[in-house]
Amino acid sequence: MIKAILIFNNHGKPRLSKFYQPYSEDTQQQIIRETFHLVSKRDENVCNFLEGGLLIGGSDNKLIYRHYATLYFVFCVDSSESELGILDLIQWPEQHPKQVGSQQVFVETLDKCFENVCELDLIFHVDKVHNILAEMVMGGMVLETNMNEIVTQIDAQNKLEKSEAGLAGAPARAVSAVKNMNLPEIPRNINIGDISIKVPNLPSFK
Amino acid sequence: MVMPSLKLQDLIEEIRGAKTQAQEREVIQKECAHIRASFRDGDPLLRQRQLAKLLYVHMLGYPAHFGQMECLKLIASPRFSDKRVGYLGAMLLLDERQDAHLLITNSIKNDLSQGVQPVQALALCTLSTVGSAEMCRDLASEVEKLLLEPSSYVRKKAVLTAVHMIRKVPELSNIFLPPCAQLLRERHHGILLGTITLITELCERSPASLKHFRKVVPQLVQILRTLVTSGCSTEHSISGVSDPFLQVQILRLLRILGQNHEESSEAMNDLLAQVATNTDTSRNAGSAVLFETVLTIMDIRSAPGLRVLAVNILGRFLLNSDKNIRYVALTSLLRLVQSDHSAVQRHRPTVVECLQEPDYSLSRRALELSLALVNSSNVRAMTQELQSFLEACPPDLRADCASGILLAAERFAPTKRWHIDTILRVLTTAGTHVRDDAVANLTQLIGGAQELHAYSVRRLYSALAEDISQQPLVQVASWCIGEYGDLLLEGSCEETEPLQVEEEEVLALLERVLQSHLSLPATRGYALTALMKLSTRFHGDNNRIRQVVSIYGSCLDLELQQRAVEYNALFRKYDHMRAAILEKMPLAERSGPQAEEQAEEEGRGASPAPTEPKTSELLNLLDLLDDSSGGAQHPAPLCPSLGDAVGCLPAMPGAPPPLAPILDLRVFERQGLQLTLSFERPSGVPALLLITATATNSSGSDVTHFVCQAAVPKSFQLQLQAPSGDTLPAQGGLPITQLLRVLNPNKAPLRLKLRLTYNHFGQSVQEVFEVNNLPVETWQ
Numbered sequence: 001m002i003k004a005i006l007i008f009n010n011h012g013k014p015r016l017s018k019f020y021q022p023y024s025e026d027t028q029q030q031i032i033r034e035t036f037h038l039v040s041k042r043d044e045n046v047c048n049f050l051e052g053g054l055l056i057g058g059s060d061n062k063l064i065y066r067h068y069a070t071l072y073f074v075f076c077v078d079s080s081e082s083e084l085g086i087l088d089l090i091q092w093p094e095q096h097p098k099q100v101g102s103q104q105v106f107v108e109t110l111d112k113c114f115e116n117v118c119e120l121d122l123i124f125h126v127d128k129v130h131n132i133l134a135e136m137v138m139g140g141m142v143l144e145t146n147m148n149e150i151v152t153q154i155d156a157q158n159k160l161e162k163s164e165a166g167l168a169g170a171p172a173r174a175v176s177a178v179k180n181m182n183l184p185e186i187p188r189n190i191n192i193g194d195i196s197i198k199v200p201n202l203p204s205f206k
Numbered sequence: 207m208v209m210p211s212l213k214l215q216d217l218i219e220e221i222r223g224a225k226t227q228a229q230e231r232e233v234i235q236k237e238c239a240h241i242r243a244s245f246r247d248g249d250p251l252l253r254q255r256q257l258a259k260l261l262y263v264h265m266l267g268y269p270a271h272f273g274q275m276e277c278l279k280l281i282a283s284p285r286f287s288d289k290r291v292g293y294l295g296a297m298l299l300l301d302e303r304q305d306a307h308l309l310i311t312n313s314i315k316n317d318l319s320q321g322v323q324p325v326q327a328l329a330l331c332t333l334s335t336v337g338s339a340e341m342c343r344d345l346a347s348e349v350e351k352l353l354l355e356p357s358s359y360v361r362k363k364a365v366l367t368a369v370h371m372i373r374k375v376p377e378l379s380n381i382f383l384p385p386c387a388q389l390l391r392e393r394h395h396g397i398l399l400g401t402i403t404l405i406t407e408l409c410e411r412s413p414a415s416l417k418h419f420r421k422v423v424p425q426l427v428q429i430l431r432t433l434v435t436s437g438c439s440t441e442h443s444i445s446g447v448s449d450p451f452l453q454v455q456i457l458r459l460l461r462i463l464g465q466n467h468e469e470s471s472e473a474m475n476d477l478l479a480q481v482a483t484n485t486d487t488s489r490n491a492g493s494a495v496l497f498e499t500v501l502t503i504m505d506i507r508s509a510p511g512l513r514v515l516a517v518n519i520l521g522r523f524l525l526n527s528d529k530n531i532r533y534v535a536l537t538s539l540l541r542l543v544q545s546d547h548s549a550v551q552r553h554r555p556t557v558v559e560c561l562q563e564p565d566y567s568l569s570r571r572a573l574e575l576s577l578a579l580v581n582s583s584n585v586r587a588m589t590q591e592l593q594s595f596l597e598a599c600p601p602d603l604r605a606d607c608a609s610g611i612l613l614a615a616e617r618f619a620p621t622k623r624w625h626i627d628t629i630l631r632v633l634t635t636a637g638t639h640v641r642d643d644a645v646a647n648l649t650q651l652i653g654g655a656q657e658l659h660a661y662s663v664r665r666l667y668s669a670l671a672e673d674i675s676q677q678p679l680v681q682v683a684s685w686c687i688g689e690y691g692d693l694l695l696e697g698s699c700e701e702t703e704p705l706q707v708e709e710e711e712v713l714a715l716l717e718r719v720l721q722s723h724l725s726l727p728a729t730r731g732y733a734l735t736a737l738m739k740l741s742t743r744f745h746g747d748n749n750r751i752r753q754v755v756s757i758y759g760s761c762l763d764l765e766l767q768q769r770a771v772e773y774n775a776l777f778r779k780y781d782h783m784r785a786a787i788l789e790k791m792p793l794a795e796r797s798g799p800q801a802e803e804q805a806e807e808e809g810r811g812a813s814p815a816p817t818e819p820k821t822s823e824l825l826n827l828l829d830l831l832d833d834s835s836g837g838a839q840h841p842a843p844l845c846p847s848l849g850d851a852v853g854c855l856p857a858m859p860g861a862p863p864p865l866a867p868i869l870d871l872r873v874f875e876r877q878g879l880q881l882t883l884s885f886e887r888p889s890g891v892p893a894l895l896l897i898t899a900t901a902t903n904s905s906g907s908d909v910t911h912f913v914c915q916a917a918v919p920k921s922f923q924l925q926l927q928a929p930s931g932d933t934l935p936a937q938g939g940l941p942i943t944q945l946l947r948v949l950n951p952n953k954a955p956l957r958l959k960l961r962l963t964y965n966h967f968g969q970s971v972q973e974v975f976e977v978n979n980l981p982v983e984t985w986q
Contacts, residue, residue, distance in 0.1 A: 013266075014265055014266065014267075016265070017265055018297075018298075020335060022301040022302055022303060022336075023301075024303075025264075025267075025269070029267045043564075043565075045529075046529060046564075046565040046566075046567065046568075047529035047530045047532070047533045047565055047567055047568060048530055049530065049533050049534075049567055050567055051567070051570075082454045082458075082494055082497070082498060083530075083533075083534055083537075084490055084491075084493055084494035084497060084530065084531075084534055085450065085451055085454050085494045087490060087494075087530065088450065088451075088490055088491050088494060089451075091490070123218060123222075124214075124215050124218055126261075126262060126265065127214075127258055127261070127290075127291065127294060130294055131290070131294075134331050138330075138331055138334050138335070138363060138366050138367075139331075139334030139335055139366055139367065139369065139370040140335075140370075141366050141369060141370075141400075141403055142399065142451055143362060143363065143366055143396065143399070143400065144362065144396045144399075145395075145399075145449065145451045146395065146396070149396065153324075153327075153359065156324065157286075157290070157324050160286045160324055161286055161287040161290065164285050164286055164287055165287070
């Protein structure tokens with residue numbers, strides 16, 4: 001089973017921490033620090049597997065990690081999980097154009113839900129990341145690996161939240177309304193007298 | 207005025223804006239105060255936002271326990287957005303060690319039975335993460351109902367929740383076993399994945415379930431076959447492999463079901479061969495499936511051809527350029543090395559190459575595997591490789607490597623000389639990392655190899671002369687020089703280069719060791735004793751040694767001081783005994799696994815037998831045992847009998863000798879009436895003494911109403927049993943006997959006060975007297 005999922009940045013600041021076994025708060029923070037310590041010592045071109053630190057259960061457990069730019073994604077698993085399988089769970093999308101069926105799950109799902117996810121998205125929307133994770137891994141076990149399913153469910157839940165939001169949600173609804181607007185051709189440069197407004201090139205919102 | 211509360215994003219901005227840790231703490235403390243106030247005021251609309259902020263600061267490591275009750279309130283709220291945050295909070299803040307967690311049971315129950323799908327999903331998710339045993343028991347029936355829901359989304363979550371429940375409360379297996387058959391027929395991959403996990407959990411927990419599920423092996427094979435052959439379900443495929451997660455899970459379950467079971471293994475053989483040959487391993491996903499297949503093939507009763515194929519696949523992976531693949535290959539080979547040793551041996555060269563990896567994870571795995579692959583035929587080559595690895599490896603691995611080499615050397619050493627050489631080399635390279643008993647083992651080994659004494663002492667002397675910092679080496683060298691110093695001076699030894707050593711040089715070296723600040727107190731002790739022994743081995747005068755010894759008579763270290771003083775005394779008053787005391791040591795007895803290995807070696811006559819008298823007796827006994835047990839191939843049964851034999855060499859074998867009987871004691875005599883005490887000490891209970899008081903009458907008149915009473919000192923316990931009678935007929939009639947039980951836990955000297963009352967010759971008599979002269983054996 002998966003014992004913990006940790007995301008932290010290059011300085012060890014936690015961006016997401018989910019534990020699937022009961023640990024006290026102190027222990028949790030210590031585990032994060034210990035894991036960061038172990039993982040940050042690794043070079044760039046070594047394998048993605050490490051023995052677990054003492055706090056997380058010692059050499060029976062493994063740390064499977066991937067390092068993307070400023071973030072470390074670490075899954076701490078015990079011996080009953082397939083190492084390569086978990087690695088697939090974390091994988092970043094391949095650099096070449098998307099083929100049918102080349103989907104890898106966690107990071108790519110994040111990418112889809114946040115539209116080109118970066119660290120800031122994870123920082124400011126921790127709760128959403130938790131929700132996405134909850135669709136993939138539950139109780140320490142892999143629940144669903146079909147990305148489309150996961151994204152569909154997340155969308156449905158978001159809709160449900162929005163519909164409840166009532167008045168307080170008006171700004172959010174306005175934003176989504178604008179997003180869904182089909183804008184005709186926009187003049188790039190509006191010159192009114194001596195005021196020159198440059199209209200930014202907004203990506204389409206479909 | 208109440209400040210408008212920050213949104214989560216704003217709080218995060220603020221925290222990120224803080225330049226120092228102290229500033230961050232300040233911001234967070236201020237915000238937490240607001241949150242606490244808000245919780246107290248109980249504004250329901252803002253509660254969700256406050257809790258979200260609290261969870262964020264909790265992730266950063268700040269205390270957030272005051273939010274626990276708020277989680278409960280949010281969970282109980284009808285709004286979905288509240289529930290979402292509330293359940294998340296419950297998962298992060300509550301755990302089963304806090305009492306508060308039981309309070310959410312009711313909310314979960316309601317949500318499970320009446321909520322809409324997303325709400326049910328939230329509840330299941332929380333239950334599977336923080337559900338304690340009590341909660342699981344309460345909610346098992348709800349979850350069972352959800353297993354049959356029409357919605358596949360909820361069902362797949364329910365299945366995994368069931369797995370968690372079984373882990374917490376194994377008795378619930380009974381509830382969750384029946385639905386499995388139906389769930390296996392599902393087409394939805396998520397449900398299938400969960401079901402396979404559930405079945406795996408059930409089978410791992412109870413052999414009965416295992417038997418039950420063997421029936422579904424054909425079904426599983428079918429599912430897997432469909433996955434592998436059809437280029438189906440592009441949604442689930444990763445890098446062209448359809449749903450590798452599901453494939454891996456099925457393979458794992460097949461492994462459990464097929465272990466030790468011919469029939470199931472039979473059913474899987476074809477499919478496994480198919481998967482093994484057809485899976486595309488250019489991508490990670492394919493490799494993951496292939497690895498599971500290999501492990502499954504090796505664990506079940508598969509055809510031999512298939513096994514060879516599997517090990518070869520692993521061998522191929524070892525040569526792969528992707529480090530992850532190589533790591534998993536090494537791990538898998540380590541699992542197989544016990545069961546299929548010869549197959550793995552074929553890949554030994556590749557494994558040894560992996561030792562050179564700069565990647566720490568890989569080299570560690572390679573080390574473990576290399577140590578497991580050492581056997582008697584390759585021990586020389588392997589040890590060579592491992593020694594060179596030891597010289598270059600990172601410090602974490604040094605201790606493991608050193609002890610691994612020593613262990614391998616002990617098990618497979620072809621000759622004693624090679625063994626000594628190997629240990630010596632390890633001690634010089636990584637002396638500080640070896641285990642404590644390495645020194646003892648080496649001295650034992652050298653002591654036992656008489657023909658190698660000269661060789662060993664020379665090698666050790668040269669090593670010591672070069673470097674006195676490695677403590678284990680110094681200790682062994684000092685001991686050896688002390689024991690065999692005379693051989694060192696002899697000058698000629700065919701096996702090493704001629705070494706001309708003067709007495710003075712040897713003494714100087716030992717003195718250096720004594721004085722060096724690198725030496726541990728134990729090492730100094732070795733050196734001092736060695737010096738002392740040399741006083742008899744060397745023929746020069748002993749002034750130098752005497753000087754050193756008397757200096758250390760005032761050393762601050764207690765152990766050294768004591769030794770020095772004793773040795774001093776040996777020089778002065780007891781000089782005539784010195785030679786005898788400082789003779790060569792006899793071979794000490796060894797205990798533990800080394801003992802029977804050593805005995806086995808000697809029994810087989812692999813090396814020339816040592817000549818100390820004790821060990822030759824050992825050998826004789828071994829021969830007897832060998833004949834009776836039919837060979838020395840079985841160290842295990844040999845060991846207990848060996849232990850007995852060794853233990854009994856000096857003493858008689860068998861049960862402790864029976865105690866000599868204690869003499870009877872006549873304590874009273876008057877007019878023909880005699881009272882005699884006889885004693886018995888039963889062997890089982892050392893503190894117990896049984897006294898039988900026998901009264902006899904040799905007079906002409908009967909003795910009637912005979913009563914005997916007894917008293918003992920306070921630390922004893924006395925129990926008087928009923929006498930056999932109270933009349934003593936005249937002229938040596940039937941005596942009266944009475945049993946007294948005395949418990950003497952303190953082993954104090956026994957004193958007895960007796961009081962007799964009876965009628966004799968028409969008079970009533972009363973006598974009180976003490977018995978002090980009880981024999982020593984009664985109370986010792």
